[in-house]
Amino acid sequence: MPAIAVSTTINDDTVEFLCQPDETLLDVLRNRLGLMGAKEGCGTGDCGACSAIVDGRVVCSCLVLGAEAEGRTIETIEGMANGNELHPLQRKFIEHAALQCGICTPGFLMAAKALLEVNPDPTETEIRFWLAGNLCRCTGYDKIVRAVQDAAAEMRGETA
Structure with missing residues (x-):
């Protein structure tokens, strides 16, 4: 061909x-x-x-x-990263231990990035809906959802 x-x-x-x-x-x-x-x-x-x-x-x-x-x-x-500076989502995945083997992590990060670009203040339900196309067999979804929530808050300028 x-x-x-x-x-x-x-x-x-x-x-x-x-x-x-x-x-x-x-x-x-x-x-x-x-x-x-x-x-x-x-x-x-x-x-x-x-x-x-x-x-x-x-x-x-x-x-x-x-x-x-x-x-x-x-x-x-x-x-996703800006030179040597990780994207907030990447940092929060590390901080929340929202990854283990790493196979699914890039897909989750890309889906979460796309979500936050259209909805910077998603509910937990909206996050779970947007990430539903990604499967994780190691980490569990709660850590991933918490990492996205934390990154969204940081990106909105909210501090803990």
Whole structure:
């Protein structure tokens, strides 16, 4: 099959790559671009480990074709920190011990980031709804929810 040329923006950088018509965005991110943060947990869009933000919406990158990235804006976990400074969500996940093995963590962080961009003051129910597409088998969801709540408060300028 002939390769498809794709031009896109990933983590604020213009990126061009070639991919096969049947190659997923997850495969492109990991195997062609070296962005290893998104993980393949299931390959069917059920676990959220491969979550990325495409044009402001959380997607399972295992269900999106690489060619569909053409002209889009993509955010991955690699673009979340600002240089050496962690994003508040990343810091709060560490502070709340909201991670263990790390397979699901990038997906949870991307989903939480997308939520806080549209709703900076979510209720616990709203957080749980937004994170429902992500599965964790190690940590448990309460620590993750508390980390998101704490990060949201910090990002709103509230102090404990």
